[in-house]
Amino acid sequence: MFPAENLRDWRGEKVIDPDDSKIGELEAVYVDTATDEPSFITVRVGFIGRHRLVFVPLLGATVKPDAVRVRYDKKLVDAAPSIDLDGELTATEEPGLFAHYNLQYTTGAPGVRRLARR
Numbered sequence: 001m002f003p004a005e006n007l008r009d010w011r012g013e014k015v016i017d018p019d020d021s022k023i024g025e026l027e028a029v030y031v032d033t034a035t036d037e038p039s040f041i042t043v044r045v046g047f048i049g050r051h052r053l054v055f056v057p058l059l060g061a062t063v064k065p066d067a068v069r070v071r072y073d074k075k076l077v078d079a080a081p082s083i084d085l086d087g088e089l090t091a092t093e094e095p096g097l098f099a100h101y102n103l104q105y106t107t108g109a110p111g112v113r114r115l116a117r118r
Contacts (some may be wrong), residue, residue, distance in 0.1 A: 014067045015043045015056065017074040026068055027053050030115040040097075040115060041068070044085070045078065052082040055089065057101050072101065089115065
């Protein structure tokens with residue numbers, strides 16, 4: 001996996017799907033609170049005046065010289081749970097995010113959120 005510090009350096013770079021279709025621009029990195037490893041990124045998508053941030057898992061992601069390639073198709077990502085540009089993913093929304101990508105969800109330590117923005 002990528003060190004969270006390095007991924008933050010990619011903020012504003014494009015995020016592409018396996019077919020090299022541009023999904024959007026990397027906005028933020030979220031780490032797994034149990035491991036402190038990068039787990040998801042938010043990607044800025046939409047049109048001028050109607051932007052939102054969608055969550056994309058980093059599982060299987062690779063870095064190219066000019067982009068981060070995720071293993072998920074653009075259509076699946078576009079339909080993923082999202083937040084406003086100044087929004088926050090709530091603890092109650094986390095299980096739905098993992099379910100969208102067919103990923104197993106468990107909380108961190110008892111009652112602790114699974115994702116934290118870094």
